[in-house]
Amino acid sequence: NGTHKPAGENGSASNGLMGAENEPRILTTRQGHPVTDNQNIRTVGNRGPATMENYHFIEKISHFDRERVPERVVHARGAGAHGVFEAYGTVGDQPIAKYTRAKLFQEKGKQTPVFVRFSTVGHGGHSPETLRDPRGFAVKFYTEDGNWDLVGNNLKIFFIRDAMKFPDLIHSQKPDPVTNIQSGERIFDFIANTPEATHMATFLFSPYGIPANYRQMQGSGVNTYKWVNADGEAVIVKYHWEPLQGIRNLTQAEAESIQAKNFNHATQDLFEAIKDGNFPQWELFVQIMSDDEHPELDFDPLDDTKIWPKDQFPWLPVGKMTLNRNPVDYFNEVELSAFGTGVLVDGLDFSDDKMLQGRTFSYSDTQRYRVGANYLQLPINAPLVKVATNQRGGQMSYKTDFAEGQNPHINYEPSFLGGLQEAPKAGKDYTPRYEANLLRQKIDRTNDFKQAGETYRNFEDWERDDLISNLVSTLSTCDKRIQDKMVEHFTLADEEYGRRVAEGLQLKLKDQSDKGPIGATSPKEGVEEAQRVSH
Ligand code: HEM
Numbered sequence: 001n002g003t004h005k006p007a008g009e010n011g012s013a014s015n016g017l018m019g020a021e022n023e024p025r026i027l028t029t030r031q032g033h034p035v036t037d038n039q040n041i042r043t044v045g046n047r048g049p050a051t052m053e054n055y056h057f058i059e060k061i062s063h064f065d066r067e068r069v070p071e072r073v074v075h076a077r078g079a080g081a082h083g084v085f086e087a088y089g090t091v092g093d094q095p096i097a098k099y100t101r102a103k104l105f106q107e108k109g110k111q112t113p114v115f116v117r118f119s120t121v122g123h124g125g126h127s128p129e130t131l132r133d134p135r136g137f138a139v140k141f142y143t144e145d146g147n148w149d150l151v152g153n154n155l156k157i158f159f160i161r162d163a164m165k166f167p168d169l170i171h172s173q174k175p176d177p178v179t180n181i182q183s184g185e186r187i188f189d190f191i192a193n194t195p196e197a198t199h200m201a202t203f204l205f206s207p208y209g210i211p212a213n214y215r216q217m218q219g220s221g222v223n224t225y226k227w228v229n230a231d232g233e234a235v236i237v238k239y240h241w242e243p244l245q246g247i248r249n250l251t252q253a254e255a256e257s258i259q260a261k262n263f264n265h266a267t268q269d270l271f272e273a274i275k276d277g278n279f280p281q282w283e284l285f286v287q288i289m290s291d292d293e294h295p296e297l298d299f300d301p302l303d304d305t306k307i308w309p310k311d312q313f314p315w316l317p318v319g320k321m322t323l324n325r326n327p328v329d330y331f332n333e334v335e336l337s338a339f340g341t342g343v344l345v346d347g348l349d350f351s352d353d354k355m356l357q358g359r360t361f362s363y364s365d366t367q368r369y370r371v372g373a374n375y376l377q378l379p380i381n382a383p384l385v386k387v388a389t390n391q392r393g394g395q396m397s398y399k400t401d402f403a404e405g406q407n408p409h410i411n412y413e414p415s416f417l418g419g420l421q422e423a424p425k426a427g428k429d430y431t432p433r434y435e436a437n438l439l440r441q442k443i444d445r446t447n448d449f450k451q452a453g454e455t456y457r458n459f460e461d462w463e464r465d466d467l468i469s470n471l472v473s474t475l476s477t478c479d480k481r482i483q484d485k486m487v488e489h490f491t492l493a494d495e496e497y498g499r500r501v502a503e504g505l506q507l508k509l510k511d512q513s514d515k516g517p518i519g520a521t522s523p524k525e526g527v528e529e530a531q532r533v534s535h
Pocket residue numbers: 071072073074075078117118119135136137138151152153158162163164166220221222223337338339355356358359362363366367370
């Protein structure tokens with residue numbers, strides 16, 4: 001319908017900021033009492049002491065004491081914007097209904113409001129936006145069938161393919177638990193012991209590891225999903241966002257010069273572009289495969305460390321997104337926004353990708369802790385369609401939406417007495433059949449290095465030079481066993497790749513020994529290196 005979600009319950013824009021010209025903009029307490037003195041606490045004589053019945057002061061200071069919620073355990077630093085997604089009604093040259101019955105995609109020109117949050121991953125809420133790190137690209141579609149979240153990153157692949165490893169991966173990239181400093185050695189200790197991460201490390205240490213800003217970067221769902229049509233037939237799909245502004249990345253040197261002057265450059269760039277009416281746009285593409293194991297491929301299509309080659313699985317356009325409205329309250333809209341991979345609508349489904357399954361538990365679990373049990377009642381997270389649920393109560397519950405004619409006494413189902421009822425099915429159920437042993441085992445077609453080599457060879461010369469220089473710079477701070485294992489993995493990916501890293505490390509070693517033992521091992525230098533080369 002093209003309209004956007006109201007920013008806050010009170011339509012905050014009319015509340016003071018843009019009040020009618022002659023209306024006084026009266027400050028009140030949160031109880032609605034007009035505040036007549038906001039400068040002085042109540043005291044016995046004007047030199048104090050203060051009294052305890054200072055209701056306004058105590059409310060003001062105790063609210064201030066609670067102004068933060070825990071930050072996201074990953075992706076803590078972010079920026080958000082509202083916009084609209086417009087469907088093409090087709091996928092490539094086919095009607096989209098052939099593959100999915102998801103309503104938001106069906107008609108050409110159909111508009112769905114969206115909210116997007118971009119982020120960096122590893123560091124805290126106010127960390128520099130120039131750090132080497134994947135970038136988050138999370139989109140919430142407020143569809144007529146309820147919300148759909150597409151929680152992606154800028155890079156198309158990931159470090160690991162099993163959710164079991166995620167806390168270890170993140171611990172290795174977060175600050176050292178003793179020094180509270182991020183360490184290249186800890187990062188590469190994990191990567192050297194995780195051969196499937198070689199491909200991601202190749203992207204991350206190239207200029208793709210530092211997108212120039214949020215507007216000029218791609219997005220990808222990374223994990224494999226399914227589409228289901230009205231006949232209950234499924235295909236497996238991958239999603240990709242392509243920026244119409246073009247793609248722009250930074251070398252390490254460029255990033256450092258920006259960081260010296262501005263550590264909010266990406267948030268600023270997004271906010272100012274939208275404020276100036278220069279609305280960023282992305283086209284959404286999908287790649288489609290038949291719903292089977294694809295034994296003909298030398299990788300497993302459910303393995304998120306792999307790219308589905310574009311020449312075999314073309315990118316098919318399905319719609320376009322425009323971001324056209326800034327948040328009016330960063331905390332309410334960006335900080336409290338909650339995205340998750342479980343949030344799908346009819347016609348979209350999960351694949352068996354083991355990472356996706358692990359992620360799907362993790363998001364709503366952390367949000368019940370981070371934001372609270374009723375995080376879905378907040379305007380930024382609530383769907384635009386009517387909610388009618390028997391899940392009531394809990395901390396900070398503030399409203400119950402009733403369906404037309406619903407008996408409010410009946411908070412259970414099934415019932416004869418006017419309670420809520422199940423919805424009719426929108427199409428045939430998709431019911432895949434499984435037969436396998438229950439076990440703990442990695443997939444067969446791991447093929448950890450081939451695509452890393454292809455990615456290396458596909459880079460332009462300057463990108464390869466920056467990659468080698470970034471890797472050498474970080475690996476030179478690492479234990480020899482880590483260096484040797486990484487050179488072995490890069491060589492398995494591409495002989496030249498491994499050789500250039502090895503030569504770079506030898507040169508660095510020589511440089512350091514020429515400087516003498518103190519220069520080479522100075523703890524100060526180690527600290528600077530660790531801070532500079534964020535993963
Ligand atoms: C955020 C878990 C893999 C993209 C988060 C959060 C958790 C999490 C707990 C914080 C959510 C919040 O506080 O609201 C996991 C787990 C993973 C995984 C357990 C693997 C098993 C991935 C992958 C991607 C990804 C592969 C890329 C497609 C994101 C994004 C956010 C996020 C973009 C930030 C969402 C926002 O802006 O609020 N993840 N994640 N994650 N994750 Fe993951």
